[in-house]
Every structure is written in C-alpha cells, then in structure tokens.
Amino acid sequence: MATRVERFDPSDVAAQPHRYFRRKYVWQWPIRAFHWVNAICILVLFATGLYIANPILSPTGEAYGNFVMGRVLQVHYTFAFIFIVNFLWRIYWFWMGNPYARSGFPFVWKASWWRDLFRQAGDYLALRRGHVHLGHNALGGLVYTLFVIFLGWAQILTGLAMYSESNPGGFWSGIAGWVIPLAGGSFQVRMWHYLFAWVFITFSIVHVYIVFYDGQQYKNGLVTSMISGVKFYQEGDIDCDNWIS
C-alpha cells in the first residue's frame, strides 16, 4: 500500500497535484436512485407510521366527510410497496453493479475486514483522518447491512404480515403470514414493527451526521457523491478491493 499523503501541504500540492486531486466515479446511478428513493420512503413511512400508531388528528363532522386514517394508511401502504420494490432493486444491483456496489458486504471471515472495522471505528472516535475508502469502509458496510438490509427485511416482513391480516390465506398471507406465529401473535408483530421504525430513525440520525462529518474530515466529497457518484481521494487511500482481498 502506498504511503498516504499525511498532511495537506500547499507547496507539495502545487508541485505534484496528481497526488492530491484524484476523483473516481464510484456510485452508479442505480445506487444513487436507490438511496434517495429509500430516504424518501423511510421519512414518509415513519411519519405516517407514527400517525397510525397514535392518530392525533381529530377531524370533526360526519364520518362520510372524512378519510384521514384511511388516506394515511393508503400513503403508508403505497410507500411501503415502493420501499419493497426499491429494496429488491438494490439486491439485484448488488450482483449487477460495479465492485463498489458489493463493498458494503460484511466479510466477517476475513481478518483484513475486522482490522478495517476497528481501525475505522478508532479513526471516528479519535477524530482522525484515516484512509478514504472508495467503496464502503468495513464499519459503514456493517452498519448498512444491519440497519438497512436486515432491518429492512424485518420491516418488510412484519409490515406485509399485518397487511395480509385482512385476507388470511391470501397471497400476502402466504408470503408473510408465518411471521405472526413466529412473533407470538399479531399484537407482538405491531410492537416490533413500531420499535424497528424507531431504530430506522436512530440509524438515520447517525448516518446523516457521519456522512457530513466524514465528508468534512476526509475531504472526499462524500455528501455530493450520492448525487454525482464521484468520490475524491488522495494518493494512498483505499480502493475497496485493497482491504477486501
């Protein structure tokens, strides 16, 4: 591994700019599209979900003149299905995309992955500029696997299980109905779905902060990379294959 440029030295930058200003197209458009559709879905699903759990609006007049809960459920279901299709699209692109689309996979059987995980956690805690990873770093990849992929499956399955309850034995019941006895009853399914929603929001808070912090600390254009697809790095930073292999 080449030695990383330790300090941003203006005279060195002028002398050898190629060591400092490097850019690479990392996130292909399907990844970026997935990200923003996912973000919008999570926000809409969380907001509508909170209302469904605790409907605070109290419209007046006759029932036939109002459709508040019905509309909120309709929006929740619509965005839930967009979330699912988007989610499946991301899984498809895991296989079809460039290597960076697979860089978040937790390679738990590799020592290099574990080293990267602890090194990255240490860098974040000590406020150090470590290596820029062109793909995901091990810590980021692990967090996305747990809190987007696993949690996403949990929300999809508990959600579809509840969605299927109006037609037991129907299509959705066949797909997700097994979740209900597994959770110990449909009341427990609701409890988990609600709790997982808060875990999603907890993840989102940390995610948004870390992205801005990382972009600022590493000067890698992390925030804009999810719009343009381009990440910036210096000589000696890590391409995703370096630590995976």
Add this chain to the structure above:
Amino acid sequence: MSLKPGMSTYDVLREHGVDRRTFLRFCTATAAAMGLDATMVPRVVEALENKPRIPVIWLHGLECTCCSESFIRSSHPITQDIIFNMISLDYDDTLQAAAGRQAEEIREALVRDHPGEYVLAVEGNAPTRDGGVYCTVGGRTFLDILQETAAKAKFVVAWGSCASNGCVQAAHPNPTGAKPVKDLISGKAVINVPGCPPIAEVMTGVLTYVLTFGRLPELDRFGRPKMFYGKRIHDKCYRRAYFDAGQFVETWDDDGAKKGWCLYKMGCRGPTTYNSCPTFKWNNGVSYPIQSGHGCLGCSEAGFWDNSSFYDRLTSIPVPGIEATPELIGKTLAVAAGVGVAAHFTSFMIKRGIGSKTENVEDGKD
C-alpha cells in the same frame, strides 16, 4: 325415550311428532347458520335424513363453564335441537342427570364400545405440572382422562380459548403448566373454536357442520374454522367508518364516545382479532362489546391475557425485568443517537478550533 343408536336426526324428529315441513324449515335455517347458500339445503336434508346421530362426549377440564353458558343460549339452531335431536350427547358432566360412578361408566362404555365413532368436545384444558394433579375428575387426573378419551375419538373439538390457546390459566406465569388441547394429544384432528367464551351460534354452527357433513370444516393455520374465524373484527366492525375517517374516542366520556366513534385509541383489539362477533353478535343478536361502547379484548386470540393492558394500543417489550413500551425504547434510542452525534460534533469542532488556532500562530511566526 326410545332413542336407539343409529337413528338419524329426521327419525328422532319424526318420533317427536315433528312434521316434514318443519324439518325442511329446520334444514334451511341450519344451512343459513353455517353460511351455506340455498343450493346446499338438499345436502343438509339428505344428511340429516340418513346419517346416524353422532355420539358426543363433552369433557370439562380447567375452565369456568362460560363455554357451556354460551352454548345453551344458542338461538340458530337452538341448543335443544342440537343436544336432543342432532347429536347424541352421551356424556357432559355439567348438563347430564347422571352423577358419580354412574356418569363415569357412561364415558368408559362409550370409549370401549364405540372407538373411532364419537366426537370428543373439550371445554377447558389440562394442567401438566406435577403429573396433572391440579385438575382431577372422579379421582383421576384430567390429563389422563383427556388423553384416554381423545385416543379413540373420531376427532376433537376444542371449545373456547382454554382448550384452543390456554387462556387465563396458561397466562404468565402459568403456575399449573396448563396447555391447550392440541399440545396434549397427537394423531387426532382438532377443531379450535376460540373465544372466552365462543359465540353460541359459532359453537352450534361448528357442531352442525361436522354432524351434517361428517367431516371437518375448512380450518385456518391455527385450526380454526374459516367460516367463523376468517375475518377480523376490525374488517366487519360497524364503527369502521369512524376508523377510516380518523375519528377516535379519546376518553370514556368524551363527545366521540357518545357519538359512537372508533375505539382504536382505547385499546380495542379489533384489528388483531378474528371472530364473528360483528356478524352473529351475542345473546340472540342483541349486541357485542364494541356495540356496547367498550373495545374488543381480543379474547379469541392466543395469549390475549399477556398482551399488556386491555386499554393499551401497543404491548410492552418482552424483556424480563424491564417494563418498557416500544415508544419509550424507540425515543430513548433516537435521543441517545442525537446526544452521541452532538458530543462527537462538539469534540470535532473543539479539535478543529485548536488546530486552526495553532496554524494561525504558526503563520504569525512565519
């Protein structure tokens, strides 16, 4: 009475002086009660004319007899028709005239002489801890009697939530180790008819179905007859319009309660409960819990005693020793994340501030 084994319902009715027109009317009403359309009436007539009445043994274990109380209030068909005409109720320690040794002999004789012919109806369940000593009948454990009787039964009908799901005696911490019937017997089809108690017309409807057609009704994944447990209370509720409108009762005496708005926020279990209450109602169709202004308790769902308070919308987290709602845990997580982020950001800004000051000093030196 000159009721001989092998007599059909029609034979019995004729013996009682019932004319054929009344019999046909009875068949039509029975078909309607089972949710069958008019083309099925001849099937019912044929079955009740030809099939011998099925002997039924009705056992009572750990229970409160609310199932029997409900059963005897059935109006379509009336219980009298069921127990005197359609079935041959040979043993039921609550309803029968015989008592003591005489009663037990009837059951034993039936098990011995008619193996595989009788239907076993079980009300209540059996405690299993300490050898099942917490429920004994005639000096024997109920667990023993249940297993012996079930072994030779044609099939088993589990009355009520006790027999279907365990109900209150199996609720946490379940001191007697009570278990529902389906967990205590093997190799026999069990029809679960949950509810605390089940609706009278559902009970008689299930019996009528199996006696008419000689087979089990279509069951769902929990062993419940689909014709009575195929829809949620929520999906058949007459207050559903208020749910969709977003108009909810907030307190028991508010304006919404007086107007009959949705009881969702008062902990109503309608959205998680499968039963026929909105269809059949109770006491000959007079009313049912939601109609009387109280939320559904979800009494026909497994574990309904353990699902937090009857007035809570969400249950608490099943972590031993911690009494916390998902709302509290979720908000704590989010706030903790916010605090962590703020702490990290503050440290970062301080460090950067120190760094830039140092650089300025160095610049000044230059």
